[in-house]
Amino acid sequence: MATNGKSNFFTKIWLWMLSIGPGIFCIGYTIGTGSVTSMAKAGSQFGMQLLWVLVLSCLFAWVLMEAYGRYAVVTGQTSIYSFKTKLKGGKLISILVVGGIIIAQWNSLSGILGLSANAIYELAHLFFPALPSESYWAVLGIAIVLILIMYALLWVGKYSFFEKVLIVFVTLMGISFIISMFVxxxxxxxxxxxxxxxxxxVAGGKLLVAAFVGTTMAAPTFVVRPLLMKGKGxxxxxxxxxxxDALFSAMLMLVINVAIMAAATGALYAEGKSIEKVLDMVYTLEPVAGKFAVAVFMTGALSAGLSSIFPILMVAPLLIADYKDGELDTDSRRFRILTGVACLMGLTVPVLGANPIFAQILTQVAAVFVLPLVIACILYLVNQQALMGKHKAGYLLNIGLVAALFFACVISYTGCLALSELL
Structure with missing residues (x-):
């Protein structure tokens, strides 16, 4: 009887998580190794000083997920297709949004895959010190195996299956980082x-602020959401x-990101140590927390990477399908070709043996520039009586969207200043 009780409990938890599937996809897009890098670097350098940026980003992410989600379930229409057909100059706006997101996401994918492969190798080296500290061919081999596994999973071609895979990765990630924080x-x-x-x-302060927003208020999180809801029915x-679903995913994003920042603050900031990449946590956390705690943290970092690779591979076919007819089609030839191209793009950094950290942060900064456009578009659409009827945005949602737009513009300006300091 006890066994049946436990089985029923876990079954209920699993069914509940499936009921918030689009939110799990949003977390997959939002929290990756780039996000882990930004949070850990900020925690090690500045302690919890940038917590306010993270809180505001997650708050506005909730507002935007609610707006895009409400538009999707009320109208039955998707983002890009609606931009194209219902906005003045809609085709140009749609092309700018789709092109900007795909370029940013494919650039990010290469760094994420490189970091994930390195994370696996570093974990192996941690427990088997006889292995060389660095091995180009081992890391490249791990990266190839990872991307082939991900591509093979995509051939299953069913949204419900993608959802279940992401639930596993996101659950592992959340548990790992929360345990690390309490250590x-x-x-x-x-x-x-x-x-x-x-x-x-200090040098790099503005860059990290912009990167925080770019990785938390990520445009794909909102733009793809209606298409995923359509796929879920x-x-x-x-x-x-x-x-x-919107509230849960925003809260979980906040908790996981705070846990990463707090773990780096507690372990490194007080000691005056800084990190340049997430993998440095292996060496800097070990004397403080021991091998087990480090392994838990790195499991979270690896899960973050894998949970991001999966939806990023899908971003180009999803957005292009959205632009053409607003339909989620994961069985088409176009879907498989574009995800295959994304896989090849993802292998760039591992093949070159390059350090992707700085490039990833720049990618996150670049992502904030398309954000004001994405917010302005949904602000217009959810206020159309003919489309939304009684579900048209009220005062609270409009205040949230206007505040999010103002915040995004300020952060875009901050990103410009940060980039100009690098030139």
Whole structure:
């Protein structure tokens, strides 16, 4: 009986997680090794000083997921197709959004795959010190195996299957980072002080602020959401479910990112140590937390990478399908060709043996520039009475969207300043 009780409990948890599937996809797009890099680097260099940026980003991410989700379930229409057909100059706007997101995501994919392959090799080296500290061919081999496995999974071609795979990765990631945070928990007063808006007056401070927003308020998270809801079969009757899904995914994004930043703060900031890449955590955390805690953290980092690779491979065919007819088609030849091209793009960094960290942060900064356009488009659409009827945006949602638009514009300006400092 006890066994049946436990089985029923886990079955209920699994079914509940499946009910919030589009949110799991959003987390997959949003939290990857680039996000882990930004949070860990910020925690090691500045403690919890940039916590306020993270909180605001997650708050506005919730607002945008609610807006895009509400539009999707009420109208039954998708983002890019709606931009193209319902906005003045819609074709140009749609092409700019699709092109900007695909370029940013494919660039990011290469770095994510390189970091994930390195993470696996570094974990092996941690527990088997006899292995060489670096091995180009081993890392490249791991990267090839990883991308082939991901591509093979995509051939299954069913949204519900993709959802289940991502649930596993996101669950592993969340548990790993939360455990890591409690191993080296920073002082409560340091966490509270991080809620006061300040920007570190050091080289790279503005860059990290922009990267935080680029990786948390990620445009694909919102733009792809209606297409995923269509794939799940959600309609006007699922308005409440989509709202719960948006809130849950924003809260989980905040918890996981705070856990990463807090783990780096507790282990490194007080010691005056800094990291240039996530894999440095292996060497800097080990004396503080031991091999087990490091292994837990790196499992989270690896899960973050894998949970991002999967949806990023899908981003080009999803957006192009959205542009053409607003339909989710994962069985088509176009889907398999474009995901194959993305796989080849993803192998660039492992093949070159390059360090992708700085390029990834720049990619995240670049992602903020398409964000104001994405927000402005949905702000217009959810206020159209003819489309939304009684579900048209109210005062609260409009205030949230206008605030998000203002925040995105400020961060885009900050990103311009950060990039100009590098030139």
């Amino acid at each position: 080296v928990l920073p002082a409560p007063e340091e966490v509270i002080s991080g809620l006061m808006p300040t920007v570190p007056e 959600w309609t006007r009757e699922n308005t409440k479910e989509q709202s719960n």
